[in-house]
Structure formats: structure tokens, C-alpha cells
Amino acid sequence: MSGSSTNGPTAGGSVTGSGASERLGRLLGGDETAWLIDRARRRLEQGRPLTGTVTLTTATPAQRRAAEALLGRRAGAGSSLSVSLDEVDRILRVGGIAADGLREAVIRLRGPIRDLTGEKATRAADWKRAFAKLDALISERPELSGWRSWLESTGLVRRLATTAGEARTLLDRLSTVLERLPSPGTRLGRLAAETCADAHALDEGRPLATLALSAARALSGLPYASEGGADARRSAWAAVGVHLDDLSSFVLCLGLPGDDRSPTGRVLSAAGAAGEPCVLTLRQLLRHDTPLRANLVRICENPIVVAAAADELGASCPPLVCGGGRPSAAVWRLLDLLAAGGATFAYHGDFDWGGIAIAAAVHERAGFLPWRFDAASYRAVPSSAPLSGQVRPTPWDPELSVAMERRGVRVEEELVLPELVADLKLRTSS
Template sequence: MTDRHPLDLPELRPLWSAVHDRLSTGRPVSRVRSGPLDDAGREAVADLLGLDRLPGTEPTIPLAGLDGAVLDACGRPVRDVVTAILGPIHDRAAERHHRTGQRDALWAWLADHEVVTAQPALLEWVGHLRTAGLVDGSPDRTRGLMTAALTVLAALPVGGEPLPVLAARLLDGDSHALDDGTRLSSLVLRALAVLYGTDMPDAAEGRRTLWSRAGVADDELSATVLAIGLRPGGEGPVAGISRICAGAGHPVSLTLAQLRSPGEFIGPAGPVHITENPSVLALALRRFGRQCPPLVCTSGWPNTAVIHLLRRLAEDGAFLHYHGDFDGEGIRIAAHVMAKTGAAPWRMAAEDYRAAVTRVPSGPDPGRLTPAPWDPGLVDSMAELRTAVVEEMVADLLLDDLADHRHGE
């Protein structure tokens, strides 16, 4: 058992506690206020300091004088004495600075993560998480949870996997990691709500609907993609159906089930254009008929079938080009499609928007705006002009672009 320090007296404990606390601030200390002291404590302090009268019940003591008295009494400075009696002296200022640096580094890492920069609407999600604060006050636990959430978001949309299967595949075999009510599930759902521009659902049915929009447990028959002019190679049924429809000047509607088991299917090399709205496909068919070049429609926010087809086409060598509405949601959809499929923007630059606005000088407000990763100036222009331009208003320009890729020419 360690011997007790000779100055570790009950009547001096208030003094040592006050000194230990002040030194632990990490700031320069010249005086220490101790107390309240009882009569025994006042006498002990007077004896230690060599005072000719008793101090008050809450005396303020110069640290230099106390240090000299303690050196005379035991040959050690006051810092060593309070450390021996009460334990290590901390530097709370340095610890606060370190924690602040850890937090700042965490939020900077999250804001700069590739999943967030690819879809800048998620910066709103980052802001919400920062406001909510650290998980259990721990930067490490928070980073671990955010890493798991980003892993899930990077994998969405998926091709109809049940939620437990998705969780087990992505999260170290833990099929319950995304169960309703878990912290991780709530984080991912809040990100999806931000992306889709909806409120965070407060009921289980609404949460299931949000997961479904991201392709979790999608119905393989109801999730479809609309395309025209698609002429893949191969003798599989999906390739055959697509060629027949294209040759007849008709659209083809492919289900997720068909795309997941297409048989022999070799996507066309060269450009494949993508639009947000089906009406543009109708206009393209009217103009080009059987000569229509490949054109795929997302029909607003793309479902799993859309993403599945576009990824397959890109893997087979197609060059994807995307165009959508010039409004807040249209920009978020464009960022999503580009992030998930590698598509390039098609007439989606700031100069294209400014030219398009001249066609609709009294158009509707574009709504909530989030950055466009492919052209930072685009959203600046939209914020300045506050005019939405739907895709149909520039359809003639899009069709002129497509004319250079007509089949058979």
C-alpha cells in the first residue's frame, strides 16, 4: 500500500482540490480561491503559509506563495503534491481543442465523402447530422455509423433485395442492422427523404414506402423502364423484344424481372440518351419512327429497373447522356442518375439553362435548389433567374441532337 503524502490532510483537502481544478484548466494560474474552510482548515492553511493570523473562510491564495510554502514543507512543487494526492492534472483547454478538432474533421470528412459530393442534396443530410451531434459523444462511434450509412447509400438503388438480405450483404452479415427503429436505419431513411424531397416518415408504412423507392423489396413486375430505339445484340428474349419494338417504331417497356434474367443481351455500343419525361420519347418517336436512336426514360425519379438497364448498357460499352428538367428536383434527379450510372450531362450546363429561360420568361419557381456537381454555375444561374424550365420546352433542341444518331444513317 502506498504511503499517504505528508500534506494529504483532511483539513487541507479543499485547498488541494481548488489547486488541482485550477491547474487542470490548461490556462495560466496566478491565484487560487479555496473554501469554504472550517476552523481546522483555516488553521492548517495559516500554518502551511506561515501566516500570523487566520485567513477567511474562502481565501484567495497567490500560487507562487503557495508553491514556495509547499517546497519548504516537503521539497516538491505544488503541482507534484496535488498530483500525488488527487491524481494527474489534466489540460481541459487542450482536451476541448482536441475534441473540437476531431468533430470538425469528422464533419469535413462526411461532407467531402464521394457519396455526398456525387449527390450534393445530401449536404442537407450532413447538416442535420451535425446539428444532432455525435453519437454517444464519440467521434469514432459516429464515424463508424456514418460509414455504414454511406455504404448502404452507395449501394442503392438495389434490385429488389429484402431489407435483411441487403443488410447482411453490406454490413458484415448483420441481417438486423437495418431493422426498423435502429439508429442506422433512421440515418439512411433520412438521407433518402432528403434526396427524394419528402418528409421523414413517422410511421412504419411510410418508411417501407421510402425503402421501396430505393429498390428494396421492389416488385419485379411493377418496376419497369420505358425505352425507344433500343437494338441490343443477342438472341435472348429481352434483346429480341427490344429489337422488334424498335424496328416497328414502338416503345418497349421492360420489367425488372426481365432485365435481371434477359438471356443473351449485348447492349449497343455508342451513345444512348436519357430523358426524364416520357413526353420527350413520344416526340422522338413521332419525328424519327423506325429510325429512332436509343433513348431511355427515367419517368421522374428512376426506379430499380431504370438504373439496372442503364448500368447494363454502360457495361456493354454505351456512352450515356442525361437530360432532365431545370428545376430543383430535376437537378437532384440528374445528380442521382449520373452518380449511379456514370452518365454525362446533356445540354444541362448553366449556358443551356440561361438560353432555355428565354423561351419561358414567366415560368414557375424552381423550388429548393441543391448544387449540380457537373456545373457549379448552373444552380447559381437558377437561383438568380428563379425560373424553372421543363424538358418539353427544349425538346426540339434535344431531337436535333438525336438526329445525328438516327438508325441506318
């Protein structure tokens, strides 16, 4: 740069404080050099050195003139403008404008430099602490490891909690809820009150409820993302034993013996005498505190079996319970009451991986003999419907899962409806 100034270097090579500030403002404080200061500041915030060249691809004439005034020479030609940060740093130091060079100039013009790398590391540490309790729980619950990865990949927690501190509170509560799951026969409000000191913490739409419901689905082998709708929500909670209320959870049955000693017993007696299916709510079953007496109780997955049995057999139908897909809290309660009364169970369901998962849950809790629900029965039914989903074990007949994986078709319960009804009729006549 040429020309003299009363604010230029003194004979000793330094500039007065006010003169240095004025000159710094003229050289780098205007709009035309803002891009250069912005680039330098960004590098400092990222922990990178102020070396090398920065380029402005579409420079205006005013920006080029400002760069030339700073460098004291022409700054090239064309539309782009390149400036050496090393050269700017040297000019500021030698000219006595900023003793510590470009770094000092950036701070004087724009304020303190943020440590973005350090801030990022701090945020990462904060978020890791937010997940600490949940991760400790998952280390002991490997069935939730896939769900934990899904949480990370979808960013669901970060959408529900704006800060790591909020997330830590949310996830700590979630961990407390998960420690209680599965929780057979528990009302949702009670679970929320006992784990979160807030009976509404798991109400639909609350952040904790969103996370807890996805975890419940994971524990039940369902897709982590909610399908939406009250029925899907009710089913997901029911799969881990939790019911939304005593009346929305129910079980369909036919031919269960009743008695005249209790309200539930009288309901069963009346339905049995009429040969009609009976719907029992969880409320009724929770208030029935004595075992229900029966010998062999057959369990089906779909209501159509109960309807067909009622049409064909009416009042002569032997004990039959419908799981209705994933068993509700009412289903579990009824099976528990029957088991306490000495009943044994025989089970049939859909030959698909969802049906196998349902059957496995029933087998684990109540035990059963397969009712046309083994490998030989599966192979005997014609079907061309493709089988999809995750392969699952069949502990009541290990060969069944092997046969299903090899054959690769699904067989819905409706396809063997005549055989199932025939079995019930044979049981009646025997």
C-alpha cells in the same frame, strides 16, 4: 497561525509522518476548504501552475474561519474570499506538513492527479485514427469532402459511437461500403453482406446504415441529412444504384415494343395493345436477360407526361419511359436493356437544379439528345417561379445552365405538357 501543538514542527523544522497527516487533514481536509483543494486539483489536471490567487465569491463564515486558520491571519472582509496559492504552498513546505507543498497536499487528500491535457491529446489521436481509413478514401473522392465536413460539424459519428474504438470499427466498415458506391443493380442486403459480412448491417436504424445513407445522398447531390420515410430512403439508395428489394423498385413506361418470347416481353405487348402505361418491377427486368429492341425512346421525369400521352395517343404512343424523379434501379436496368437493343434516347425534365442533376445522371449513363430541354426551350416558357439551389452543369447544352442562372426561374415539366404530347403525336404520324 498562532498557538502550539504536540503535532507542530519539531526543533529541526519537521513534523512526524502521522502528525503531518493529521495537521494536513485539519487545515485542508474539511468541507470548508474543499473548494480550495478542488481549484488546486483542477489547475494541476489542466497542467497549470499552482500560483496566483483563487477566489470564492460567496464564502460562508465557516469557510472564512478555515482559511484564516490555514493562513494564520484574517482573510479579508466581505462576501468573497481570496487565497494565495503561493502562500499556501509556502506554509505547507515551511511547516513541514507537505515537503513538496500544495501539489503533494492535493495528491495526499484526493489521490493521483489526472493529466487532462494528455488525455485530451490521446483522445484526439484516437479519433484521428478512427477516421484514418475514411479520410484516405475521401482524399480520392473529393465529391465527399463537403459531407466529411458535415460529419464533423454535426458530431454524428460521435453520437453513433461512444468511443473512438467503436467509431474506428464503424468507419472502417463505412469506407468499405463507400468503395463500392455507386453500385448499379445491387441489392442492399448483398452490398451489406459483401462489405460487412452481415446482410443486415445496412438495415434501417443501424448506425452504419445511417452513415452510409447520408454518404449515398452526398454522392447523389442530395442534402446529407435524411428526409425520413421509406420513399426517401429508397430514392437515396437508388440514386447510387442500390435497391432495397426487387419489388419496391419499378419503372413506368408506355409504348415499348414487346415480344412473345419472355414474360416481360408479353407484359409489354399486352400493355402496348391496350394503350395503357406499364409498370415493370426490377425483379421482372433482372429476369429478362435479352436486349429490348426499340429505336428512339423518349424519357420524361414526371408520371403526368405518361398519363397524358396514354390519354391522347393510347396504343399509338411511341416508346416513352418515365424516370420518376431520381431513377430507380429498375429505371437504370430498363435503359440498359434498351441501349443494348440499339435504342437512342431523348430526354425532358424539370428546369430546376434538382431536375438538371437527374438529367446529368441519365446523360452520363445512357446519353441523350435534349427533348425540348435546352436553353432555347427554357427561355420560351413563361414562368415566375423562383429558381433556387446549387448551379449545375448541363453537358448536353452548356448554354442551358448559363441561361437558368441568369433568368433565375424554374420551369416544371407540366408547363410544357401540351408540347410534349404534340411531339409524341408528331412522331406517331411521321
